[in-house]
Amino acid sequence: xxxxxxxxPRPPATVNTMNIKxxxxxxxxxxxxxxxxxxxxxxxxxxxxxxxxxxxxxFEKVKRPDTALIVPVTNDGQIILCKQEQPGKKQFISxxxxxxxxxxxxxxxAKRELLEETGYKAGKWVLFxxxxxxxxxxxxIYTFIAKNCHKVSAQNLDGGEKIxxxxxxxxxxxxxxxxxxxxxxxxxxxxxxxxxxxxKMNKIKKIFVP
Numbered sequence: 001x002x003x004x005x006x007x008x009p010r011p012p013a014t015v016n017t018m019n020i021k022x023x024x025x026x027x028x029x030x031x032x033x034x035x036x037x038x039x040x041x042x043x044x045x046x047x048x049x050x051x052x053x054x055x056x057x058x059f060e061k062v063k064r065p066d067t068a069l070i071v072p073v074t075n076d077g078q079i080i081l082c083k084q085e086q087p088g089k090k091q092f093i094s095x096x097x098x099x100x101x102x103x104x105x106x107x108x109x110a111k112r113e114l115l116e117e118t119g120y121k122a123g124k125w126v127l128f129x130x131x132x133x134x135x136x137x138x139x140x141i142y143t144f145i146a147k148n149c150h151k152v153s154a155q156n157l158d159g160g161e162k163i164x165x166x167x168x169x170x171x172x173x174x175x176x177x178x179x180x181x182x183x184x185x186x187x188x189x190x191x192x193x194x195x196x197x198x199x200k201m202n203k204i205k206k207i208f209v210p
Contacts, residue, residue: 020106020127020142022066027135029061041065041099045138063138065099068110069184071128071173072096072120072146077209078167080118080149081182085162093182106130106142114146116156118165123148126207129186143186145208170209 033047043063048056072080072095082094096117100109107125114120124147132140157163168176174191176182194200 020130022106022140023130023132025132025135025138027061029063029138033061036060061136061138065101066106066109066140066142067097068100068106068113069141069143069186070096070110070114070146071144071187071208072114072118072122072149073209074149074167075210077170079170079173079208080120080165081168081173081176082117083164083166086160093176095182095184100142106140107144110142110144110146114149115153117161117163118149119151119153119155120146120149120165121152122146123150128207129190131186133186141186143184147210170205 029045030047033045035043036046037044041064045061045063046058049059051057074080080096082096083091084094085091096114098109098113098117100106101112104112110125111121114122126145126147127142128145129143130140132138155163155165173182177184177187177191178195180188190204191201194204
């Protein structure tokens with residue numbers, strides 16, 4: 001069983017026809033919260049809180065669009081990674097990912113990001129994890145495994161990114177996550193948990209690859 005960060009244990013699930021419930025933050029925004037700042041990506045909400053000393057304090061929380069992370073797997077079990085360049089950042093390696101638009105479900109956002117960043121489509125989708133990892137940020141992260149991926153088009157990138165997809169084996173992918181060459185804390189926790197138990201690691205591998 002896999003534990004979504006901040007949630008209860010549950011196994012990964014195929015999501016082609018499933019409604020995905022949004023995970024609840026450990027510190028949900030109260031109904032009394034009001035937006036104090038509106039940015040292009042980040043908003044800041046404030047609300048009054050009566051302290052234990054009887055005084056009133058202003059609490060704040062950041063809110064941003066939810067994110068879809070995708071681990072794409074080809075028909076022969078290769079993982080598709082992205083060598084990326086973005087303004088103001090050093091070149092890095094990642095899995096396909098991006099913000100979920102307001103009019104999209106998490107799965108729709110994941111499918112769009114995979115197609116835009118790699119030109120691939122998947123034959124099967126599995127929800128590996130859904131979590132809100134930061135209590136001070138209203139932000140859900142959905143990690144999907146996109147299986148049976150095949151190339152269908154060219155990339156469709158925006159002006160703020162350069163992405164070059166490439167393939168690695170599952171074992172190489174795991175080592176890159178554990179060595180922080182791919183910065184995905186949720187995946188790293190899962191792989192570390194299974195690292196001392198070959199049976200658990202084989203169970204994870206069966207979820208990711210044929």
